[in-house]
Amino acid sequence: MSKVIKTRAHLMAARLQLREHDNLTAKFLKREGNYRSVLGDHWKDKRVTFRAKCRLLQSISFQFPCAANFKKWGWQESEECRLCKALHPNQPAFSECLGHIQGYCKALQKPRIAVHHGIWRDLIRHIGKQSLEEHDDGSLIWTFPTSVSAVKHEEWEMREILVHMGLMTDTQVGRSDTAREITSFHITMGYWDDDDSTDLEVQAFLKVRPDGVGFNLIARVCAFLEFTRPMDSRDGASEQPDWYTGADWSLDWTQDKDLEKNTRYARHLEYIRWVSKRQGTTWTTAQ
Numbered sequence: 001m002s003k004v005i006k007t008r009a010h011l012m013a014a015r016l017q018l019r020e021h022d023n024l025t026a027k028f029l030k031r032e033g034n035y036r037s038v039l040g041d042h043w044k045d046k047r048v049t050f051r052a053k054c055r056l057l058q059s060i061s062f063q064f065p066c067a068a069n070f071k072k073w074g075w076q077e078s079e080e081c082r083l084c085k086a087l088h089p090n091q092p093a094f095s096e097c098l099g100h101i102q103g104y105c106k107a108l109q110k111p112r113i114a115v116h117h118g119i120w121r122d123l124i125r126h127i128g129k130q131s132l133e134e135h136d137d138g139s140l141i142w143t144f145p146t147s148v149s150a151v152k153h154e155e156w157e158m159r160e161i162l163v164h165m166g167l168m169t170d171t172q173v174g175r176s177d178t179a180r181e182i183t184s185f186h187i188t189m190g191y192w193d194d195d196d197s198t199d200l201e202v203q204a205f206l207k208v209r210p211d212g213v214g215f216n217l218i219a220r221v222c223a224f225l226e227f228t229r230p231m232d233s234r235d236g237a238s239e240q241p242d243w244y245t246g247a248d249w250s251l252d253w254t255q256d257k258d259l260e261k262n263t264r265y266a267r268h269l270e271y272i273r274w275v276s277k278r279q280g281t282t283w284t285t286a287q
Helices: 003-018 024-030 036-044 049-058 066-073 082-087 098-101 106-130 159-163 172-188 199-207 251-276
Strands: 147-149 211-218 221-225 284-286
Touching: 024 066, 024 251, 036 049, 066 147, 098 106, 106 147, 147 251, 159 172, 159 199, 159 251, 172 199, 172 251, 221 251
Parallel strands: 221 284
Antiparallel strands: 211 221
16 A cells, blocks of 8 residues: 555544544644644654654544554553553553553653653743833843753742742841741641641742743732643543542543642742732732
């Protein structure tokens, strides 16, 4: 069979299979004029390897080679992730679908983090380049100090963010004062009892770091920036082992991730507003 006939057959199969799905990828592909031209430009780009083009086509047409699809097509009996099974041989494994490979497989955590950082580095750099609004004095309204260069970005911990905002001094006295402020905040808000206010708790609070951070120094606005790589919804009980309780599986992945990350940083953003008001500078926050 020639390459042309194979390509036509694959495209026809993809179109037929789209009708069976009602998820974010399917909705994107069904919308007229919604950046499908970008996909076409990507496939025509000679700088993109043939293998990368194939993987993209397989991903958006629900033909990515994984155990879940192999079972659906009758090529194998089990859809379990073999990597998860190797890590936890005595527990039921996740279904090896594209979403699991991209976002949840414990065995692929390190390469997944590397991919995440690479995409975020380019994204934050372009956000900075496109944020061209200026104040009357010609200074940029928004700055993104964690975007260092095209090949490097930084992730600031909470302590570095507070120092940049002038809410903490990076000296022994300043760090001690901040520790007392953090303890006072948590006790005042009812998050900690007096017995919970240990140095370890304070240090853990200060070590939290979002993917990036943006500042409007004139208006005193601090925005935490988080990047989540998109993947398809996790419909189907087969993707959820009974023993796994790390997420709310009734939610779509976007809702679940938003809830998770909003909860992760809510107390830190609240602290910035609280301590800045006490110090007379009054910063507002966003995420």
